[in-house]
Amino acid sequence: MTSSQREPMLPAETTLSEEEVAREAAALDRVWAGRPGFWGWLTAVDHKSIGKRYLVTTFAMFLAGGILAAFMRTQLMRPENTVLGPDRYNQVFTVHGTTMMFLFAVPVMTAMGIYFVPLMVGARNIAFPRANAFGYWTYFVGVVFLYVSLIANTGPDTGWFAYVPLSGPQYSPGHRVDVWAQLVTFTEIAALIAAVNVIVTVFKLRSPGMSLNRLPLFVWAQLVVSFMIVFAMPAVAAGSTLMLGLDRTVNSHWFNPAEGGDALLWQHIFWFFGHPEVYIIFLPALGFITPIVETFARRKVFGYTALVMSNITTAFFAFGLWVHHMFATPIPELGQSLFTAASMVIAIPTGVQIFCWLATLWAGRAELRVPLLFVLGFIFTFVIGGISGVMLASVAFDKQAHDTFFVVAHLHYVLLGGGVMPLFGAFYFWFPKITGRMLDETLGKLHFWLFVIGVNVTFFPMHVLGLEGMPRRVYTYLESTGWGSLNLVATLGAYTIALSVIVFLVNAIRSWWGGEVAGANPWNSSGLEWATTSPPPPYNFVHVPVTTSRHPLWDTTVELPVLSGLRTDRREVLVTTTFDARPDYRHEDPAPSIWPLYLALCMGLTFIGGIFSPYLVVVGLALTLPGLFGLAWQSITNHRGPDHVDAPQALAETA
C-alpha cells in the first residue's frame, strides 16, 4: 500500500468470522469498561457517560429556568399582582435568563456534540476524555453555586446581561453580582473545553475515508459552533471575570465614568460575546434538522454544500452584529447602519437552509413522525422570529421595539422555535440511540401540539404588548396601561408550555424503563451512529468503520466496511489526517480518573472563594497543583506499549 492511494483500506479487504468479532468485542469490553459502582460514576471519562450526564443536568436546568418563568408569568398575569415583589422578581428574571442561556441552551447543544460527534465520525472516544469530564464537573459546580445562591436570597439581580453601572460596586453592593460573574466563568470554561474537544475530535479522530466533504451536517454545525465558542467566550470571560470582577473586588475603574472608565465598554464586550451566543445555540439546532429531514423524507438532503457554506457564513456574520443590541445608545447613526446591513444579511444563509430542507421534503415523501413534526414546528415558529429579527435590524424600528416585550417575543420565537423545537425533535430522534428504547409516539404528538400552541399563545401577544409600550424586565404594571388582558393570554400560554413539558417528562421516564426496544437503527437512518448497538458499547464500535460516502448506511449495499488492526489489549484510538481522514497513528486513550472532579472542585473553591477572600484564591490554587501532578502521573503510569506507530503501515499488515 502506498501513501498516494486515496482509499487506504481497499487492498486489504477480508471478512471476519463471527467468532473473531465476538472475541474482539469481549477483549474491548474488558479494556474499555469503567470502574464499577459510585466510584466508577465519579471517575468516568467515556464521552457517552459525560454526554448523558450533561444532557440530564441541562434538562434539569431547562425545568428550573421554566419554573422561574412560570413564576414571572404568574406575577405578570394581572396588573399590580403581588406573587413576587421587585427584589424577588429581579432575581427570578436574572436567574431565568442566566439559566436558560448559560446553563441550558449552550451546554445542552455542546452536550449533544459530546455524545454524538465521536459516534458520528466513527471514533472510540472524544479527543480529550479527562478534560471533557473536568468540563462537566466545572459546569456542575456552577449549577449548584447559582441555585444555592438563589435559594439563599443572594441570586444575581441585574439581568443576565449585568449592565454596568447597575451591576458595579456602587449600585450592587453585596455578593449577588459576584455570583453571576463567577457563574459565567464556570460556564465559559466548560464551553471552551467542550469546543476544543469537538474541534480536535472532528479534525483528528474521524473514521478513515470521512474526508471533510463527507462530514455529516450535524458535525459541521458542531465544528463551526466550536470555533465560534473559541472566539466569543473569551470576550465575556475577560469582561465579567476580569474587568467587572476587579471593579467589584479591588476597586479598579474599567467601567466607572467618574474615573475615566466607560460604561458603554461593557455593552460592547458583552454583546461581542452575547450575539454569537445566540448562533452558538441556533446552529447546532439546525444541525439536528438535516438528519431528521433526510430520514423522514427518505431523501439525501438537497444542497449539502449550500448548507455547509450557510453554517460558516452565519458564523462569520454573527460576529458583526453585536451593536444591534445597542441601537438606543449614543453610537453614531452611520456606524449603526453597518450593523443594520449585517443583521439583515444574516437572514440569507438561514433562509437558504430552510429552502434546502423544504426542497428535500418536496423531493421525498414526508413521514410525519414526531421528530419531523418538531422540524415543521420549528419552521412555523422560527420564521416568525426570523422576520421580527429582520424588523429589529432596522435602527428606526428598533428604537421603538428595543427593550420592550416585542423583543421578548422575538427572542423566544427564535430560541424556542429555532433552538428548543429542533432539540425536542432531536430528543425523539436520538433517544433510542442513547437509551436503547423508543419514546412513545402518541405522547410525543400530544407534547408537540401542546408545545407549539403554548409557545405561540405565550409569545405572539407580546409583540403587541411591546409596541403598546410595555418595557421588558418590569415586575408589574398599572391597570391603566391596558396591558392586562394580553398578559393574561400570555400566562395561559405559558401554563400550556409547562403542561407540554410535563407530558414530555412522563414520556421520557416511562420510555426509558418500559419503552419499545429500539435496535441499532430504528429509523433506518444513514449516519455512522446508527451502525452500532443502542446504547453503544463503551468503545462505540467493535471495528472502526470506514466511510466511503456522506450517507454510509444508505450507500453501503452489503455491509459497512470496517478497519481492523487497533489493539484490543489497551484503550487505543485511531488518529487520522485532518482533511482526507487517512489513518495516521494510534493513540492510547486515558483510563478513568478522579482528577477531573478533584480539579473542578479546586477551581470552584478558587473562584467562589475569591469572592469572599483573596486568601482562598491562594488556597484553591495550592490545592490545584497536586491535581495537575496526579493527572500527569496517571498519563505516565497508564502507558502500556508503544504509541505513535506509523499506523497505515501497521494497519495494512494486521488487516
Added chain:
Amino acid sequence: MHSAFAPASPQAHLVATLWWWMLGVGGAIWLAVIATMLYVTLARRGRRGPDDLQHVPDATRRRMERVVLGAGSLTVLVLAAFLVFDFSVGHALAQHPQRALTIDITGHQWWWEAEYEDPDPSKRLTTANEIHVPTGEPVQFKLRSADVIHSFWAPNLNGKKDLIPGYLSTLWFEADTAGVYRGQCAEFCGLQHAKMAFYVVAEPRAKFQAWLAAGAQSPPPPTDSTQLYGQRVFLSSGCAVCHTIGGTAAQAFVGPPLTHVMSRATIAAGALANTRANLMAWITNPQAIKPGARMPAVPLTGPQLAALVDYLGTLK
C-alpha cells in the same frame, strides 16, 4: 396614550409606516413559507414508495435548484428593499433641527428630572415626571443619567434613547397632535424600573407658554395657619433634605422638585394619581407603593401629615 401604534409626531409616523410595510411583506413571506411547507409535507404524502432512496431525477433536481435559487434571490431583494427603506427613515430621523426648544432630561433611580433651557437663568424651569411641550415645533432633549442607565421612551412621539453615565445623548420630535402621552423607562435600572413613568403633555404654543411662565415663578407663600404649620413640617422633618420648593429654603435635587407639584397629574413617577389620599399614603409609607424607592417613610403625627398635605396642596 401609550402606544407606537398611535403616532402623534412626524417622526413616530415614519416609523409606524415602516413597521406596517415590514409587517405586511414579512407576513406575506411567512404565509408563503408555511403554505410551501404544508404542500411539500401533506399534499404530497404517499406519492412515492416509502423507502425509495434512489437519486432524485435530474429534471426534478434542476427544478429544485431553480426554486431554491429563486427563493434565495427573492430574500435578498426583499432585504435590500427593507434596507433602503430603513436607511431613508433613519436619515430623516437623524436630521436634527437647527433651532429648537431644548429640555435637559436627567434620569434618576426612579424618576425623571426635566430642565427647560433658557439663556436667562431666572426663566429656567425645573420640573419632574411631567414634560410639557408645544405642538407643531421641534423639541430637542439632552439626556443624561445621574446614576445607572435609563432609557427615555414615549412611543407615540419617537423611539427611545439611552441615558448613560458619562455620555450625553440627544433625541428630538415634533408633536403634531395635542394630547397627554405616557412614557416609561425602557432600560432595566433596578428595583423600581417598573414604576419609572413620565407624561409628555403636548399643547398649543400659547398654553405651553403660559405653563412655562407660571412654572418659573415661585408659588405664593402659604396664608392660613395650617398651611404655615405644614410648611414648617416640610422644612423640619427631613423632606427638605431631598426636595426643592421654590421660594423656600428647600433646594435639594435628590428627589423630584415639588415647587408646582399640584400641577402634575401623578406622583411617584406615574405610580399614583395625584390625590390627597394618595399623597398621604405615599408620604406615610412610600415603600409599600414603590418598594426600594429612595424615599424613606417619614414618621409624622396625624395632624402633621394633614397640615403637610394641606401645604403641598397650595403648590399649584
